[in-house]
Structures are given as C-alpha cells and as structure tokens.
Amino acid sequence: MTSALTSAAGPQSGDQIIVEDLVKRFGGFVAVDHVSFRVGRGEIMGFLGPNGAGKSTIIRILCGLLRPSGGRVLVAGIDVANDPERVRERIGYMSQKFSLYRDLTVEENLKFFGGIYGVPRSDLAERMRFAIDMAGLGGREKALVATLAGGWQQRLALGCAVLHRPPILFLDEPTSGVEPTSRRRFWDLIHTLAADGVTVLVSTHYMDEAEYCHRAALINQGRLIAVGSPEELKRSALGGELLLLESASLGPVLAALQQAPGVLDCSVFGNALHVLVDDAAQALQALPAFLEQRGLQPVRLQRIRPSLEDAFVQLIAVDMAKRRAAA
Amino acid sequence: MNAPREPIIAANNLTKRFDAVVAVDGLTFTVERGEIFGLVGPDGAGKTATMRMLAGVMAPDAGSIVIDGVDVVSDPETSKQHISYMPQRFGLYEDLTVDENIRFYADLFEVPAQAREQRTERLLAASGMGQFRSRLAGQLSGGMKQKLGLTCALVHTPQLLLLDEPTTGVDPVSRRDFWRILYGLRDEGVTIVISTAYLDEAERCNRLALLNSGRVLYCDTPAALKARMPGALVIITSTAGREVRETIAHLAGVSNVMLVGDGVHAVVDDAPLRIPELREALRRANIAVTDIVVGEPSIEDVFVALIAGEGRAP
Numbered sequence: 001m002t003s004a005l006t007s008a009a010g011p012q013s014g015d016q017i018i019v020e021d022l023v024k025r026f027g028g029f030v031a032v033d034h035v036s037f038r039v040g041r042g043e044i045m046g047f048l049g050p051n052g053a054g055k056s057t058i059i060r061i062l063c064g065l066l067r068p069s070g071g072r073v074l075v076a077g078i079d080v081a082n083d084p085e086r087v088r089e090r091i092g093y094m095s096q097k098f099s100l101y102r103d104l105t106v107e108e109n110l111k112f113f114g115g116i117y118g119v120p121r122s123d124l125a126e127r128m129r130f131a132i133d134m135a136g137l138g139g140r141e142k143a144l145v146a147t148l149a150g151g152w153q154q155r156l157a158l159g160c161a162v163l164h165r166p167p168i169l170f171l172d173e174p175t176s177g178v179e180p181t182s183r184r185r186f187w188d189l190i191h192t193l194a195a196d197g198v199t200v201l202v203s204t205h206y207m208d209e210a211e212y213c214h215r216a217a218l219i220n221q222g223r224l225i226a227v228g229s230p231e232e233l234k235r236s237a238l239g240g241e242l243l244l245l246e247s248a249s250l251g252p253v254l255a256a257l258q259q260a261p262g263v264l265d266c267s268v269f270g271n272a273l274h275v276l277v278d279d280a281a282q283a284l285q286a287l288p289a290f291l292e293q294r295g296l297q298p299v300r301l302q303r304i305r306p307s308l309e310d311a312f313v314q315l316i317a318v319d320m321a322k323r324r325a326a327a
Numbered sequence: 328m329n330a331p332r333e334p335i336i337a338a339n340n341l342t343k344r345f346d347a348v349v350a351v352d353g354l355t356f357t358v359e360r361g362e363i364f365g366l367v368g369p370d371g372a373g374k375t376a377t378m379r380m381l382a383g384v385m386a387p388d389a390g391s392i393v394i395d396g397v398d399v400v401s402d403p404e405t406s407k408q409h410i411s412y413m414p415q416r417f418g419l420y421e422d423l424t425v426d427e428n429i430r431f432y433a434d435l436f437e438v439p440a441q442a443r444e445q446r447t448e449r450l451l452a453a454s455g456m457g458q459f460r461s462r463l464a465g466q467l468s469g470g471m472k473q474k475l476g477l478t479c480a481l482v483h484t485p486q487l488l489l490l491d492e493p494t495t496g497v498d499p500v501s502r503r504d505f506w507r508i509l510y511g512l513r514d515e516g517v518t519i520v521i522s523t524a525y526l527d528e529a530e531r532c533n534r535l536a537l538l539n540s541g542r543v544l545y546c547d548t549p550a551a552l553k554a555r556m557p558g559a560l561v562i563i564t565s566t567a568g569r570e571v572r573e574t575i576a577h578l579a580g581v582s583n584v585m586l587v588g589d590g591v592h593a594v595v596d597d598a599p600l601r602i603p604e605l606r607e608a609l610r611r612a613n614i615a616v617t618d619i620v621v622g623e624p625s626i627e628d629v630f631v632a633l634i635a636g637e638g639r640a641p
Contacts, residue, residue: 044588050498051468150370179369179539180526180627181634184585191586195569205498208527208627213588231564231589251514268510270363270531270549304623309499309527316500 014041016076016168016199017062023070024057024222031057033222034071039201041167044194046213047203048312054222055203059170062201064088076167089118092161092169100157102146106137109145110160117164131159134189151182158189162198169193171202175209187212207309216308218315225319230308237311239318240264241280245273245287246300256294260287272300274310333396335360335487335518336381341390343376343541350376352541353390358520359534363513366522367529367626368538374522375415377538378491381520382412394487411485415492417476421465425456425475428464429482436483443482450478453508470501477508488512490521494528506531526627537630544633549626556629558582559598561605562622565590567614574612575605583631592622594632 017039024032032054039045049055060066062075064084073080076090100109110128119127132138135155145153154174161169171190175183190212194200202213210216211230218226218233226233247253254273257266262283265276277283280303291298334357343351351373358364366374379385381392383403392399394406419428426447433443451457454474459467464475473493480488494502509519521532529535529549536546545552558580565571571591576584580596595601598621609616624632 046588050500051470051496179371180631184631188586191569206525206527207499208525208625211587215588229589230587267507271533307527312499313503 015039016041016043017045017201018074019058019062019071020073021071022058022061022068022073024054024061024066025069031222032061032068035219035222035224036071037217037224037227039199041199042194042197043215044190044200044202044213046210046216047201047219048205048207048210048216049219050205050316053219055219056172058219059172059201059203062087063091063093063170089164090166090168092117092164092166093172094157094161094170094174095172100145100153100160103144105142105144106132106148106156107141109156110163113160114163119164127163127165131163134162134192135159136185149182150178151186154178154182154186155189158186162193167197168199169201171200173204173206174202175204175206207307207312210308218312220316220319221323223319226315233311233315234306234308237315238276238306239314240276240278241283242304242306242310243275243277243280243283243287244269244300244302244304245275245298246271247273247291247296247298249296252294253291253296253298256291256296257287260290262286274304333360334358335395336364336520337391337393338377338381339391339393341377341380341392342388343373343380343385344388349541351380351387354536354538354541354543356536356543356546358518360518361513361516362533363509363519363521363531365529365532365535366520366538367524367526367532367535369524371540372524372538373541374524374538375491376541378412378414378489378520378522382410382489383407384412409486410489411480411483411487412489413476413480413491413493415495417473417479419464419472419476419479422463424461424463425451425467426460428475429479432479433482438483442484446482446484447478450481450508453511454478455504468501470497470505473497474501474505474508477505481512486516486518488517488519490519492522492524494523494525502528526630527625529626537626537633539630539634544630552626552629553624556594556624556632558594558596558632560622560624560628561593561595561598561602562618562620563591563593563605563609563616564618565614565616570612570614571609571616574608574614578604578608581605583628583635590617592628594628 015038020036022032022035047055061068061073064080064087067081075087078087080087110131114124132141135158137156175186190200204210215227215229216233217224250268250273254266257263257275262277262279263275264278267274284301287301288298336358339355341351341354354377366377368374380387383399383406386400395409397406399406429447456471456474467475494505513519534548537544563571568586568590572584572586575581575593580601581593583594585592602619605619
C-alpha cells in the first residue's frame with residue numbers, strides 16, 4: 001500500500017525541488033534515510049511528520065544550511081551541495097516564530113529584510129508596496145509589530161519572505177495559534193502565490209493544514225512513508241472504512257466491538273466511537289444485530305469520511321509495525 | 328450539595344481585566360460531572376485566564392466560580408484539594424529523571440507510598456513512557472514532556488482535572504495517546520476541562536464552549552454546534568480549484584469560498600437548490616469537476632461562520 005502511495009505521480013516537468021536518495025547522518029544517527037520526492041512549479045506540498053521525524057533537517061538541507069551525507073538535491077535547478085549561495089537567493093523562508101522585530105514598525109521590518117535578502121535599492125519601494133498589498137497591511141505601515149494581532153504578524157512575515165520574489169517558499173509551521181479567519185486568509189494568499197508559479201513547501205504536524213496542500217509527504221523516523229493528495233491519502237491509508245457509532249454505553253460497546261467480525265480497530269472519539277471496518281456496507285448491516293444480541297444498542301451508526309489525521313496516525317502505526325518486524 | 332445532577336463547575340459572569348484589556352468578558356458556563364469539557368478558541372480568546380481562575384490561582388475582577396459546592400473566589404484552598412491543574416508550561420525539572428519528577432509531585436501532593444507506585448506504573452504504561460523512567464525530563468520530546476506533565480498532575484487522584492493547552496506543539500500520534508489517557512480517566516469518573524486553540528480537537532470533547540475575545544460564542548456538544556452552522560458546506564473536488572472559485576464566488580447564495588488542496592470548499596444557503604446551480608455554472612464555464620457533495624462542516628467552519636454572523640448582527 002505504502003509503495004503505491006509513494007509513487008503517486010506529481011507534476012513531471014518543471015520540478016522546482018528534486019530530492020533523490022537523500023541521506024543525512026549525524027554521527028551514528030540516521031536523521032534522513034534515503035528520501036526521494038519532487039515538487040512541481042506552483043505546487044503546494046505539505047511536509048508532515050511527528051516531532052523529530054526529520055522534517056526540519058530536510059528543509060535545512062534544501063535551504064543549503066546543512067550538507068547532505070548522500071544523495072542529490074536540486075532546488076530551482078541548482079545543486080544545493082555545490083552552490084548553496086545561489087539557492088538561497090531563490091528561496092524565501094518563514095519560520096514558526098515569525099522572526100520579526102517586534103519593536104520595529106511594519107515598514108522598518110520590510111526594509112530590514114529587503115536588505116538581508118539583497119533586494120536592489122531601486123526595487124525596494126515597489127517590492128514593499130507589493131508585500132504590503134499582498135498581506136493586506138495597508139494603513140498599518142507605521143504600526144509597531146508588537147501591537148499587531150497574530151494573523152497580521154503572520155502575513156507580514158510572509159510578506160518579508162517574498163520580498164525578493166523567490167520562486168520557492170519554505171514555510172515552517174506557519175499558522176500555529178492564529179485565529180481561524182486569519183488563517184484562512186493566509187492560505188488564500190499561499191494559493192495566490194502558488195497560482196503565480198511560486199513553489200511552496202510547508203512543514204506542519206497539524207493535519208488540518210495539510211488539507212490545504214495539493215500533495216502531502218509523510219515522514220517518519222527519517223523515511224518518507226507516503227506521498228499523495230489529501231484525498232488519496234485518506235482513501236488508501238486506513239486499510240478499511242470508517243464508521244461513527246453513537247451509543248449511551250460507550251465502554252461496553254467498545255469492549256464488544258473488539259470481538260466483532262470485520263472490525264479492524266475501535267477507539268473512543270468524544271461522545272462516540274470511531275470503528276474501522278473492512279467493509280462499511282456489510283458492517284452497517286451486521287453490527288446493530290451483533291450489538292443487540294449482547295443487550296447493547298447503537299443510537300446512530302453511519303459511515304464517515306476519515307480525516308487526514310486518521311490517515312496519518314494509521315500510516316505511522318503501519319510503519320512502526322513494519323520496523324518492529326524488520327528489527 | 329453533592330447531588331449527582333449538580334454541575335461540578337458553575338462559572339457565572341466571570342470577568343478578568345488586565346489594564347485596559349478585558350481578557351475574560353462575562354463568561355457563564357457549567358461543567359457536568361464526568362464529562363470532558365473544552366474551552367476552545369484562538370490565541371487571545373481568554374482560555375488561559377479562565378483556566379487560572381478555575382484553578383484558584385488568579386482572582387476574577389467580577390463574577391463567581393463554584394466548584395463542587397465550594398466558592399473558589401473566597402475559598403481557593405479548599406477546592407484545590409480535589410483539583411489538579413496542568414498549566415501550559417508545566418513545572419517539570421529538566422535535570423531530574425522521569426521517575427524523580429513523578430516522585431517530587433507525589434511528595435508535594437502527599438500521595439501515600441503504596442498508591443503511588445501502582446498509580447505511576449499504570450500512568451506510565453498508558454502513556455507509553457514505561458521505558459523512559461530513568462531519562463532526564465530535559466531530554467524528552469515535546470509530546471513526551473506533555474505526557475510526563477499529565478502523569479505528574481495525576482499522581483494524586485483528582486476529581487477535576489484542568490488542562491491548559493496540553494497538546495500545543497504535540498504531534499498527532501502523541502496527541503492520540505494523550506486523548507486515550509483522558510478517555511480512560513473519564514471512564515473512572517474524573518471530570519476534565521481542557522483548553523485548546525486547535526479547533527479540530529474540539530470534536531473530541533463531550534461539550535465545549537467556543538470562545539472569542541473573552542466571550543462565549545456558543546456552549547454545546549460538537550454535534551449540536553455543527554447543526555447551528557448556517558447553510559451547508561459544499562465540497563467541490565477539482566484539479567482546477569482557482570477556476571472553480573472564480574466561477575462560483577459571485578453566484579447567489581454562495582459564500583466563504585475557499586481553496587483547499589483537492590478543490591474548493593464553499594458555504595451555500597440551500598444545498599438542494601444551489602448544488603444543481605453550481606453544477607450548471609461550472610459546466611457552462613467548461614470546468615471539469617470530479618465531485619460536488621455536501622460535507623460535514625468542521626468546528627472551524629462553524630466558528631468562522633458564527634464569527635461572520637456576529638459581525639453582521641445589529
């Protein structure tokens with residue numbers, strides 16, 4: 001299953017990020033273990049994985065900050081190992097902490113980052129205007145960053161990251177803690193940039209963010225274990241179909257279902273149970289009778305679409321089981 | 328006072344100001360015994376201030392909190408005996424091991440030696456940390472630190488557990504483990520109040536208060552909250568998301584059009600009426616669409632719709 005997902009086709013031509021058989025060792029520790037993937041021009045790729053999976057190590061290699069131990073990495077057609085400086089001119093980077101100067105104004109921050117990224121003086125005013133308009137910061141140019149709400153700071157950080165028109169953008173958990181309306185606005189900006197041809201790699205460990213991506217790559221313990229569109233991942237990762245079961249007596253129902261035919265997994269979710277079955281249509285027929293025989297009654301039983309988080313957790317579990325079996 | 332139907336927490340008109348900022352603005356809610364109650368909202372919604380007041384570590388400027396029949400404002404010490412409070416930055420000693428941290432909190436809460444070992448074993452097993460007992464807390468991952476914090480908070484047997492954003496920055500696998508432990512505690516009769524900025528997490532609570540700018544937008548079960556969503560969420564699957572959006576954004580009855588990876592999400596006022604109209608508009612614009620279906624809204628969809636509705640209200 002995993003290999004089928006890993007081969008899911010992304011755009012074939014104009015790939016802006018090409019990673020082939022990438023390996024990174026720190027002493028005896030293998031942080032990145034033969035990872036290969038490609039990201040096409042204008043594509044938004046999500047980069048998912050638990051803490052410590054190796055996501056930020058890979059991003060640092062892509063940015064030219066760390067040298068790979070093996071394999072090949074091309075960013076904007078440039079081999080990162082040979083020419084990290086030229087790569088850095090072509091990328092924008094926005095970190096989780098939005099490295100903005102809180103005691104400077106919006107305008108001063110933009111000027112500062114314009115200097116760092118080497119935006120020519122003659123272009124700076126025009127680029128700042130672009131960033132301010134794109135981020136919806138008009139009228140706030142003289143505001144101190146410290147006085148802006150999280151969503152505004154986030155958009156300013158994005159504005160700073162694209163000042164030098166990078167064709168490739170790395171976003172490291174960009175939206176944590178931002179209120180939902182701002183967050184949606186932020187993703188709208190990302191989609192606009194992507195539509196203009198900017199390639200975006202977003203790392204996150206929150207699955208609802210991955211829903212906004214065209215494709216997502218899942219990393220666990222240094223290995224890439226799945227790649228696909230959110231829909232593909234949800235459809236194929238679970239190895240079964242998901243039901244939601246509501247009942248007044250969750251505990252006994254949970255215990256009974258562990259023994260029920262066709263039930264692969266069962267867990268508590270709020271006021272209900274999530275039941276993974278091999279065949280939803282069959283289970284919808286059979287489970288109510290199975291429970292009634294045991295004096296239990298489901299209040300409601302229905303098929304639900306799995307979330308990306310369901311898919312993610314399942315893929316990780318399968319990967320961990322494989323590793324244990326191999327060990 | 329201990330009648331089973333009596334809520335374990337009754338917060339009434341709770342208010343907290345920090346200088347000119349009203350962090351908590353007249354919050355009123357109750358928490359029933361044995362439920363997992365969520366305080367859900369973005370940063371700055373007033374979650375942490377509310378938690379601190381519930382825990383009796385910060386006094387409100389106005390309003391009352393009664394926990395298990397005890398007035399927390401006038402008598403914070405009495406209620407603390409039955410409460411365990413895990414703040415956002417739980418005080419783990421990074422230079423002590425997992426075991427030593429637990430022992431420290433067991434001493435602090437005066438847990439009898441016998442109960443202590445048994446309880447520790449069980450909590451560590453449930454959190455999958457059994458093999459890390461001699462590791463220094465400073466060397467644990469973020470998710471494991473949170474689980475150790477929870478273990479320390481649970482080393483005595485509280486009736487009420489207050490968890491302030493315990494899953495912030497925790498990866499989904501650890502987050503699931505964490506929730507499994509919470510459901511286990513709920514089965515034992517522990518009441519849990521948990522705050523989170525992740526709206527998807529709200530779905531795991533029995534009931535929740537949706538907070539924004541210090542006020543309760545709604546307080547209900549996740550299912551009832553979703554039922555309040557004005558209109559219906561429509562999921563359009565297409566590889567031409569931008570074109571879909573441009574085509575449908577200005578159609579009658581369509582709002583909140585948003586690009587996602589697999590296409591477009593939109594809110595329509597009347598699904599049976601609008602879906603055929605959407606289909607027709609997209610067909611006329613010659614845009615290929617794989618699927619148009621009504622989806623179940625997420626709590627975030629509901630939150631955004633309710634906030635927008637609030638803004639328009641007179």
